[in-house]
Amino acid sequence: MHMNSAPHLLAEDRAEYERILDDALRKAHERPDLDGMGKRLNAEQLRTMALNATALITSAAAAEYDHFVKVRGEARTSTGASVGHSVLGPAVGASAETGAGFAAVLTVLAPVLAGTAALIFLLVGYILKAVSPDAAFADTLLTAGWFFGALTAAGLLAAAIGLLITALRNGATQVPAEEAGGELPDEVARAKEAWRHALLERGVLPFLRAALADPSADPASSAPPRRVNRFPKVGYSGPDFSSPSDGTSAGSRPTFTSPDFTSPDFGPPEHRPE
Template sequence: MHMNVAPHLLTEDRAEFERLLDEALRTAHDQPETAPREDRFTNAQLREMALNATALITAAAAVEYDRFLKVREQLRAARAAGVSGTGEALSEEGGAGFVAIVTVLLPILAGTAGVLLLLVGAVLKMLDPPPAFADTLLTAGLIFGAVAAAGLLCAAAGLLVTALRNGATEVPAESEDPELARAREAWGRALTDRGILPFLDEARAAYTPREPSGPRPPTGRIPKVGYTGPDFTSPSEDTPSPRPSFSSPDFTSPDFGGPEHLPE
């Protein structure tokens, strides 16, 4: 899904922008030093990033794009003026409308009348005896047929003259105009060199995988961590600590003598 078209880039030029982007991605993919690796963005990711940054990329070639738009608008205005001038010239010609109507209607009317007269004259000729005006109807039918044929030739000649006149006054198509082609080429070259390629290079350079700073812990178990406090050491895991021993305090009974020590 594409993002909204950038304000500076017209919708009709979106396809040209995407074509230049795809060409840049394909060219970079063909070069080993710039080809995407597994630890970098893929071409699809880079394309999506570039489409989202259309306004930023096209701004790098804004001058060339403005020139291209001016040339295209001038050609369109000239073509519109040429078509309008041709129509006004035809309408100002004396009797042009009447001649066109007569040229179109004369072969139709003359041909229809000639066919009817020939049919009626042929039917009357089959009667016995045929009427005297049967030959007159056949002759009139032939005359109307000749008039219809002449009208068709005049109409064809008029169409040919009109086509040649319009071809002489027609403005060349946009794609065939050399100035427009040069403007489009200059915009495409500037857009690729100053917009698309630098953006893709910066996007590739921005992705740098980080390596771990220390040794990785063993997988499958939690590593043991030893802590020591002040004046304390952790006991050895292999040698059992001796059990504490206690000795009873040394108490001596008071020295009691004989009866001479008893109070009197």
């Protein structure tokens, strides 16, 4: 029977279960109860067995996992309104963002265009000035070139100021958002840590110990070791039902005999008993 699918374990938490298992196998040399790893079963074989028994191992921490999923769901629900607002905000202010985008493009392109124009005007103006010092058109090109050069410098300064303002604005809005939701993630983190601890101590480690202690454990099989076919329920024991004592032994049963029935004595009067 394949046990690598845990009905109560969500797909998003499967990777966390594997991380706990890998961490336990990596630190197995630090635990005396797992010192048998590598003699008969290596880490990869134990990992395969544990993955095949995911449902069995995770059921040992089912209560902690249910609490973790509940707290996490409540946290996601509480933040849904703020997330929805942040998603709908751009749609409501689409025109404003379009204007802001156009201004950003203009801020980037203006220094480039002005710088290109300044380079062309200055280059042509100085060439004409060298060929004909008295040419009035050369002075006009040089004046235009220096004008566009000034525009380039102003555009670069405006772009730097815009980047600085954007960085400060994003930093100012990020800190309150983290502080506002700081209490709920702490509760989720505590619930997750409790589940991780219970899963390790009551699920993963007992399974590994049983696999190492069971000489018949087959790493290629999907069945768990015989010693962990069922985890014990700590603190509870089934009631002791026993049959009432009637003085008879367990192997003997009371015997019954049928009553002695005889037919009535019918006959003519002369044959009746006196």
